[in-house]
Amino acid sequence: MTKLQSQGREPFEAVDRAPEAQADGFATVRQAHESEIAEDYVELIAELIETRGEARPVEIAERLGVKPPTVTKNISRLKAAGLVRREPYRAIFLTDAGQDLAEICRRRHRVVVAFLLSLGIDKETAERDAEGIEHHVSGTTLEAFERRLNQK
Amino acid sequence: MTKLQSQGREPFEAVDRAPEAQADGFATVRQAHESEIAEDYVELIAELIETRGEARPVEIAERLGVKPPTVTKNISRLKAAGLVRREPYRAIFLTDAGQDLAEICRRRHRVVVAFLLSLGIDKETAERDAEGIEHHVSGTTLEAFERRLNQK
DNA sequence: TAGATAAGTTAGCCATGTCTAACTTTGTAC
DNA sequence: GTACAAAGTTAGACATGGCTAACTTATCTA
Ligand SMILES: [Mn+2]
Ligand SMILES: [Mn+2]
Ligand SMILES: [Mn+2]
Ligand SMILES: [Mn+2]
Numbered sequence: 022m023t024k025l026q027s028q029g030r031e032p033f034e035a036v037d038r039a040p041e042a043q044a045d046g047f048a049t050v051r052q053a054h055e056s057e058i059a060e061d062y063v064e065l066i067a068e069l070i071e072t073r074g075e076a077r078p079v080e081i082a083e084r085l086g087v088k089p090p091t092v093t094k095n096i097s098r099l100k101a102a103g104l105v106r107r108e109p110y111r112a113i114f115l116t117d118a119g120q121d122l123a124e125i126c127r128r129r130h131r132v133v134v135a136f137l138l139s140l141g142i143d144k145e146t147a148e149r150d151a152e153g154i155e156h157h158v159s160g161t162t163l164e165a166f167e168r169r170l171n172q173k
Numbered sequence: 174m175t176k177l178q179s180q181g182r183e184p185f186e187a188v189d190r191a192p193e194a195q196a197d198g199f200a201t202v203r204q205a206h207e208s209e210i211a212e213d214y215v216e217l218i219a220e221l222i223e224t225r226g227e228a229r230p231v232e233i234a235e236r237l238g239v240k241p242p243t244v245t246k247n248i249s250r251l252k253a254a255g256l257v258r259r260e261p262y263r264a265i266f267l268t269d270a271g272q273d274l275a276e277i278c279r280r281r282h283r284v285v286v287a288f289l290l291s292l293g294i295d296k297e298t299a300e301r302d303a304e305g306i307e308h309h310v311s312g313t314t315l316e317a318f319e320r321r322l323n324q325k
Numbered sequence: 326t327a328g329a330t331a332a333g334t335t336a337g338c339c340a341t342g343t344c345t346a347a348c349t350t351t352g353t354a355c
Numbered sequence: 356g357t358a359c360a361a362a363g364t365t366a367g368a369c370a371t372g373g374c375t376a377a378c379t380t381a382t383c384t385a
Contacts, residue, residue: 038300040236045238080192134188140321142313149201150314153201153202154310157304159302162294169292
């Protein structure tokens, strides 16, 4: 009576995994979070350049919902990572590597949003959820999303 | 030639959003990341208690892929948050609040995994991706996932 | 029941990412 | 061409979540 109390119906089963595989999963999540800021920044910068002509710290700060000093610090890290080119007090540009990453991220972002929308989710929720989900979607899963979108 | 170069086909459109809504989205992601550790820990603790009889730091560390001191530190935080009850050098128990949270998280985790599996994604990838995605799935989106699962 | 081993904790380090306060630079308006 | 407002940076604080090294406690085994 205490061990297998499946009194109600179990809608979905818990998958029993090897500790090592589970640890691997968590490590993947932690890695995704490390790249997340870089991805969101280059994505945003690319969009600002495209829609506003240039990418300025104020605007980045406004759209990310953070304060300007945070942007300065993070942009420095992007620069150190070779994703961004810029001189102090000037607008921000993407290096080739930055542009490549931005391309990948924007495409992935759009696919995730489109997929959520195709499930009948409203636009605001789709965008909000996608902003986090996008960083945890593997190539395999992204392809599955696209397959669904194209076949419907 | 420089402004609207839609030479190829645009598969998905970029949604143009108000800066404030966008900032809101990013804030939501940051908040999700703050609760993430608590969620993953209580979920794991509940599973260990169920499948192994008790939850011990070594095992938690092994399954999360982190070192024991990290677990000690995080468990202290959970205790301060009122999610966990325990004395030093002893096994870890969930408070009522902890159990409630664990229930919610386990269910959400299972739904996300089942949904990914229903898309034809392999088990390992589904589990890996779900571990990150679960924290960014709103109630609305979770319901959409369940709707799909039940109607198919 | 003593000693050895395993488990757990503590202390202290580091990187990340946020903030406020204060300062500097830039660009504009007159 | 000066002064002012806006934008940007710097300095320094704080919380989080990892780590290693060293210590303590609990458990097992001979
Ligand atoms: Mn994002
Ligand atoms: Mn995340
Ligand atoms: Mn998780
Ligand atoms: Mn989980």
